[in-house]
Amino acid sequence: MELKECTTRRAQAAAEIVDREKLKGGDRVTHSLSDGLTTLRNALYKRLHDDFELIVGTDSMIIVPASSRRTENLAKVEIEIYQIAVGTGHAVEFGYVSDVDWCNDWLTYLRLGDGVSQEHARRRLGEYLEITPADRRLHFTNVLTRALREASQAPLVLFRLFPLSVRIATSIAFADHVTAADLRNQQLNILPAIADCHHCHGRLLDNEETCDFCGNPVWTHKWLTAVD
Numbered sequence: 632m633e634l635k636e637c638t639t640r641r642a643q644a645a646a647e648i649v650d651r652e653k654l655k656g657g658d659r660v661t662h663s664l665s666d667g668l669t670t671l672r673n674a675l676y677k678r679l680h681d682d683f684e685l686i687v688g689t690d691s692m693i694i695v696p697a698s699s700r701r702t703e704n705l706a707k708v709e710i711e712i713y714q715i716a717v718g719t720g721h722a723v724e725f726g727y728v729s730d731v732d733w734c735n736d737w738l739t740y741l742r743l744g745d746g747v748s749q750e751h752a753r754r755r756l757g758e759y760l761e762i763t764p765a766d767r768r769l770h771f772t773n774v775l776t777r778a779l780r781e782a783s784q785a786p787l788v789l790f791r792l793f794p795l796s797v798r799i800a801t802s803i804a805f806a807d808h809v810t811a812a813d814l815r816n817q818q819l820n821i822l823p824a825i826a827d828c829h830h831c832h833g834r835l836l837d838n839e840e841t842c843d844f845c846g847n848p849v850w851t852h853k854w855l856t857a858v859d
Contacts, residue, residue, distance in 0.1 A: 641665055644741040651737075652728055660804050665741060667800030667838030668718065672710045674841060674849035675793060676703065676779075682852040683781040706779040711742050712752055713771045716759035717797040727805040735760070768794055786855045792818050796848045800838050811835055824857050825850065 641661055649657035680703070719734045721727075728734045735756060743752055755774070759767045772790050776782045795818050802811040815835055819825055826833035831842035841847065845854045 640741060640744050644737060647737060648728075651733060656806075660806075661741065663838045664718070664801060664804035667804060668711070668714050668742060668797070670839055670841060671714065671793070671796055671800060671849060672707055674846065675710055675789075676707055678789060678846070678849055678852060679706070679775070679779055679782045679785050683784060702779060706775060706782075708743070708752075709755070709771075709774050709778050712755045713759065713767075713774075713794075714797050715739055715742055715752075716756055716767065717764075717794045718801045720760070720764075721798040721801045722805070725802070725805075725807065725810060727801070727807070731760075764794065786852065788822055788855055789850070791821055793849065795821075799835065799848065803835070803838050808835070822850070822855070824854065828854075 642658075644665075645658040645661040648654050648661060654660065715735065715738045719731060719738055722734050722738075723729075723731045728737075739749075739752055739756070758770065762770065768790055772782070772787075795814050799811045799814045802808070802814065812835060815833070819833065825845070825847070828842060828845040828847065830844035831847050833845075833847065836842065836847060841849075845851060
């Protein structure tokens with residue numbers, strides 16, 4: 632994504648949410664949300680691809696060649712579409728925005744612009760928005776595995792934690808830190824070891840932050856499979 636294109640799109644999205652939702656701080660919300668979703672997208676791809684050697688061992692790497700740039704782009708688009716579905720549902724559920732269709736279109740423009748097939752994005756989003764969150768997560772896992780074979784080797788707990796991280800990023804962008812904290816508690820119930828990191832202690836991070844030690848808000852394979 633070209634920096635100029637990204638900056639222009641963010642500015643237009645910020646202006647639209649201010650006009651549509653009469654939202655104060657629309658520029659801050661837009662930048663925070665976009666930063667958060669970019670961080671999550673890149674971190675999830677890193678967990679699935681760059682951590683793959685740790686999952687299967689170097690002797691098995693020949694069975695799945697290193698992903699090409701095209702494969703990486705396809706995987707990241709699928710991650711973006713899933714994030715849009717999760718973020719839209721969360722923003723409407725908690726009243727950050729008033730209309731699901733508008734939010735879906737707004738977030739799709741903010742994250743994807745005109746860089747991918749809009750027909751593909753609309754079809755995939757339609758699939759996600761018509762099913763339950765649990766079925767959505769399973770569908771996403773299957774879609775991502777087809778786009779990136781390494782994803783089949785990831786610990787399943789990663790796919791339970793990830794949508795909660797998307798919801799946290801959305802709440803933080805809209806300055807709803809109470810809901811964000813509740814969602815982090817849900818993640819702690821799933822993986823209590825999150826709180827054991829001596830660097831971040833499992834705390835909520837700003838949307839552009841990550842923990843270099845454990846990977847928070849998308850934890851490393853080593854952390855996901857640690858045994859007390």
